[in-house]
Amino acid sequence: MKHQPLFTNKESKSLDSLAIKELGFHEETLMGMAALSVFHANEDLWKTAESIWILCGTGGNGGDGYALAHILYQEGFPVRCFSTAPNKSEAGKFYEALVSKSLGVTSNLEDFYKEWEEAKEDSVLIVDALLGTGFQGKLSKELVELIETINDSEVFFYRLSLDTASGWDPNSLGKPGETNVFVYADSIEELGTRKWENVGFIYEKDSIIPRYYESIGFPIKTHLNKAIFSNRYYLEPNPESAIQALKRKNKDHKYSAGSAIFYGGETGMEGAILLSENAFLRLGGGISKIFSPSPQICSLVLKEDLSKMTKTSSFSDTTSDPFFIKTKTLVVGPGLTKFPKDLEGWTLPEDKKLILDAGAIPSFGTKLPKGNQILLTPHVGELNRMTGKTHNSVQAAYDTLVDYCPQNNVYVLLKSFVSLLVCPDGSSYIWESPNPKLATMGTGDLLSGILARYLSLDFDIPDSVHLALSFLDHSKQLEEPYPSAHQILKSLVELV
Structure with a gap:
């Protein structure tokens, strides 16, 4: 890094x-x-x-x-x-x-x-x-x-x-x-x-x-x-390494190429979890499964691609599914409007990594899941809701998170025009490469899928964040002035 x-x-x-x-x-x-x-x-x-x-x-x-x-x-x-x-x-x-x-x-x-x-x-x-x-x-x-x-x-x-x-x-x-x-x-x-x-x-x-x-x-x-x-650091973009890391090896099989579970997409918001999972697969992920509280999720997914796996379930049902044992990475939150109750106090197995995004960003006072590899990805409004404090600068956010992350044993990636990653050990990393093309609906869901892709390849959380942000930086080259999240994903897929 x-x-x-x-x-x-x-x-x-x-x-x-x-x-x-x-x-x-x-x-x-x-x-x-x-x-x-x-x-x-x-x-x-x-x-x-x-x-x-x-x-x-x-x-x-x-x-x-x-x-x-x-x-x-x-x-x-x-x-x-x-x-x-x-x-x-x-x-x-x-x-x-x-x-x-x-x-x-x-x-x-x-x-x-x-x-x-x-x-x-x-x-x-x-x-x-x-x-x-x-x-x-x-x-x-x-x-x-x-x-x-x-x-x-x-x-x-x-x-x-x-x-x-x-x-x-x-x-x-x-x-x-x-x-x-x-x-x-x-x-x-x-x-x-x-x-x-x-x-x-x-x-x-x-x-x-x-x-x-x-x-x-x-x-x-x-x-x-x-x-x-x-222990504060400034991240330098590394776009070429970000691309090379996603390329599959000749000896890869579906699990070694990366596996992930995606949970989210309430009724009417299924597109968010579909976009996250689509980013994971189209960027080389080997195998994945979508779980959702929406009764329509199966018909929507299978209409798009008969080879995909999907199931209507609560979050707790996800953890009892046979696929859960085999996968390395979980993404929870895209397309949810509230924190899943059965996620409160839940213990993440040692061999897995968990991303909490969007609706799975907890409100202040909510009991967080336990584990050593948990990444929260709030934007500024969600950070304020999560901590019960208002933040007007990246320095103010740091002052809060440098206590919050060790206390809760979590990583937090604040998504803003300046992004800030704070780790449980107190180290922090700044990404200062504003990308106005990402100021559009769905790019947070896209980032979750890209993060899951790197995490599934056994990169640690700081390296995965660095690679994901470096990879997304390529979208600056798009000629489209205001691209949709799907257009951004299409352009990124072409790089790998």
């Missing part, structure tokens, strides 16, 4: 301290490396600007800004530097002095506003080096006014933030009385570490703002231990 560690602001500061105090890095060196990385990563961007303005704060982020200004000036770019106040860190003071020697005296905010009023529309690329990840507390009136000017003015054609967008705080999203004033960055350069608090950074309805990671020599691997790292 391709994944990269995500560090909280607190952990990033600890890494900074480790590098300087224990490993002997000079803070000036780290600032210089950060600035050099940002410079090279954006060389094409600098060339588009008539003028580059860098807003520097009083801390380490401001020091990075001064160091970047020095490099830009020496490389011949038209750069100006504005500061909110003199820098407080020794390394920051070093680069501030360097800028004063090369560019002249650093301008203040009064100068900034004067020049802003005279600047032409779309003429300035602005670099936000105001606050960084270490800032906590409320913004001053002066900073609120400055950030609102940056966001609203047509003078600035591009806004680039160093490490994080100044003022951004995911924990305040949706809270009454919170102003949520932050720089509307067009991109963020994360320096030294990938930042947990930046996950899900969005100010436009339809897109996550891009973030780019720049390595500056931080001792990341040294830092990965349970005492000082919270």
Whole structure:
């Protein structure tokens, strides 16, 4: 599984301290490396600007800004530097002095506003080096006014933030009385570490703002231990492995190719469980059986395919069926409107894996089934119902699930524009590859079938989630702007 560690602001500061105090890095060196990385990563961007303005704060982020200004000036770019106040860190003071020697005296905010009023529309690329990840507390009136000017003015054609967008705080999203004033960055350069608090950074309805990671020599691997790292990771798409894993081997038989049971589809909603099972089979699953509370399920299934197995039953009848003993994977929930009563407190056999989706996502207070391989796949509304709490950010969801999953010994995959998998051992994985083509009826049922396919091949739950999300990512290539779940499945089948 391709994944990269995500560090909280607190952990990033600890890494900074480790590098300087224990490993002997000079803070000036780290600032210089950060600035050099940002410079090279954006060389094409600098060339588009008539003028580059860098807003520097009083801390380490401001020091990075001064160091970047020095490099830009020496490389011949038209750069100006504005500061909110003199820098407080020794390394920051070093680069501030360097800028004063090369560019002249650093301008203040009064100068900034004067020049802003005279600047032409779309003429300035602005670099936000105001606050960084270490800032906590409320913004001053002066900073609120400055950030609102940056966001609203047509003078600035591009806004680039160093490490994080100044003022951004995911924990305040949706809270009454919170102003949520932050720089509307067009991109963020994360320096030294990938930042947990930046996950899900969005100010436009339809897109996550891009973030780019720049390595500056931080001792990341040294830092990965349970005492000082919270076990959060960023998943990188692995589309080719996702395809190859689904291809059948010559020696496969119907059970080694994957077996699964699907339970769901109340009267009038049978299509959901049919879609899940269809995805499993058409992507190479060897054998499956549908169980449903609907009296019509048999006629619907056999009308579609006489070779399929199906039965009208309760969930408890499913577990006494001879096929139950032979299968590895169970999917419960697509097409259900309520949690099956006979699933409460039920014990999943050790050799099986269970996916709970849609109507099988329990409400708060419902007794969960027991077992070591149980995956719940709620969307945000179902997560709120499941936990009795409201979540306005992926960070808030994590705070709930990092307790919920170990307490209930379950895995939870939150399905949203940013997906979050939290495991019983406390580890968590972020999938930040929004796919608007999946915002249609039936794609949750489709995902359940794809997850069942990977689980039936003996991949563990984290790997199955990673592969399933990577595989679904291929649907972005569809020319159809708003494909149905069946169209998405058809396109995916063609890949294998």
